Amino acid sequence: MTVESTAARKPRRSSSKRASAGPKQPAAAEIQLVQLLTPEGKRVEHPEYSIDLSAEELRGLYRDMVLTRRFDAEATSLQRQGELGLWASLLGQEAAQIGSARALRDDDYVFPTYREHGVAWCRGVDPTNLLGMFRGVNHGGWDPNLNNFHLYTIVIGSQTLHATGYAMGVAKDGADSAVVAYFGDGASSQGDVAEAFTFGAVYNAPVVFFCQNNQWAISLPTEKQSRVPLYQRAQGYGFPGVRVDGNDVLACLAVTRWALERARRGEGPTLIEAFTYRMGAHTTSDDPTKYRRDEEQEAWLAKDPILRLKTYLEQTGCADEAYYAEIEAESDVMAKRIREGVRSMPDPDKMAIFENVYADGHALVDEERAQFAAYQASFADAEEGN
Numbered sequence: 001m002t003v004e005s006t007a008a009r010k011p012r013r014s015s016s017k018r019a020s021a022g023p024k025q026p027a028a029a030e031i032q033l034v035q036l037l038t039p040e041g042k043r044v045e046h047p048e049y050s051i052d053l054s055a056e057e058l059r060g061l062y063r064d065m066v067l068t069r070r071f072d073a074e075a076t077s078l079q080r081q082g083e084l085g086l087w088a089s090l091l092g093q094e095a096a097q098i099g100s101a102r103a104l105r106d107d108d109y110v111f112p113t114y115r116e117h118g119v120a121w122c123r124g125v126d127p128t129n130l131l132g133m134f135r136g137v138n139h140g141g142w143d144p145n146l147n148n149f150h151l152y153t154i155v156i157g158s159q160t161l162h163a164t165g166y167a168m169g170v171a172k173d174g175a176d177s178a179v180v181a182y183f184g185d186g187a188s189s190q191g192d193v194a195e196a197f198t199f200g201a202v203y204n205a206p207v208v209f210f211c212q213n214n215q216w217a218i219s220l221p222t223e224k225q226s227r228v229p230l231y232q233r234a235q236g237y238g239f240p241g242v243r244v245d246g247n248d249v250l251a252c253l254a255v256t257r258w259a260l261e262r263a264r265r266g267e268g269p270t271l272i273e274a275f276t277y278r279m280g281a282h283t284t285s286d287d288p289t290k291y292r293r294d295e296e297q298e299a300w301l302a303k304d305p306i307l308r309l310k311t312y313l314e315q316t317g318c319a320d321e322a323y324y325a326e327i328e329a330e331s332d333v334m335a336k337r338i339r340e341g342v343r344s345m346p347d348p349d350k351m352a353i354f355e356n357v358y359a360d361g362h363a364l365v366d367e368e369r370a371q372f373a374a375y376q377a378s379f380a381d382a383e384e385g386n
Helices: 003-009 055-080 094-101 117-122 127-135 158-173 191-202 230-237 249-264 294-301 305-316 321-343 350-354 363-385
Strands: 109-111 179-184 207-213 241-245 270-275
Touching: 055 094, 055 117, 055 127, 055 249, 055 305, 055 321, 094 117, 094 207, 094 249, 094 270, 094 305, 109 158, 117 127, 127 321, 158 179, 158 191, 158 207, 179 249, 191 207, 191 230, 207 230, 207 249, 230 241, 230 270, 241 249, 249 270, 249 305, 350 363
Parallel strands: 109 179, 179 207, 207 270, 241 270
Antiparallel strands: none
16 A cells, blocks of 8 residues: 555544644635725725716826726737837736826826836826837836836835835925835835835835735735735834725725825825736736636626726716727827837947946946957958958
């Protein structure tokens, strides 16, 4: 008899006698979300977070989400065509980004990750400029201080420390502006985020930590990172945490506006967990079919952020078919401009990588520059020899 079959015959111990596995994270249905617009497009009220928007403002939110999604789709297509080296899609997270970004004032400052294309749109960054880094022709094609929107951060979680330090400086300057740090559920496991929470709380920094919990840190589900809902982590640092329906643009706007006003009043940080879903791949180098079920994606598809706002607009008579056609035409024009803009981006000077490494130059960099120049020249010499 094999060891395996012997083990199979032994009675299992009861769960009460086994080592405790710790508290189980509650199911999403058990956790109260701040929600103002249901997946069916029905408007509901919340006792603590309310918002009153005009028909024009509602149409503006819809336009932002539609154009952001179209831009994202174009970028994905460009990567598949070999025009970009990589792309990180925001598909499904439009409400979290547009809602939170439209709560910002011009003098607020944003520290993004590499997926905040909707936030960049709201801050006035040209979509084409976002693609230079992914094409490999620059390190970010915009001036961060022009739109108070920092360059994309690839290092996971590090921008939360940058945001907290900046917010501490804002407080010392006596300004009444606020700072927002965007990060994902995966980044919440990084030490940088824990340190940012500590500094933000101790120094009462005017910073809003906006976590887009899209359920997957590449292939790792949220329950493998935390035994409690992410927003509850704020309790241990001494500031409030709120979980909001991340597919509800109205709720994201209302909660973020509340958190920003709180920060401006000198009441310190807030952690917002936008409970949403990444409908696409982590990046274009990822294959999500390897680790998640089709049923899961279909369930979230029914909660689509754009569809629910469109339903509400139709039910309230705030938009008609002519308006939707106008937005569709605008998205076509934008997509064409982006395609042409990406393909016409000039390649950078190969020697530029040695510039601005040191303010006053360095002997080692000079040596490396000379070696690289000689290496490049060798290709020309080989071609002439042929």
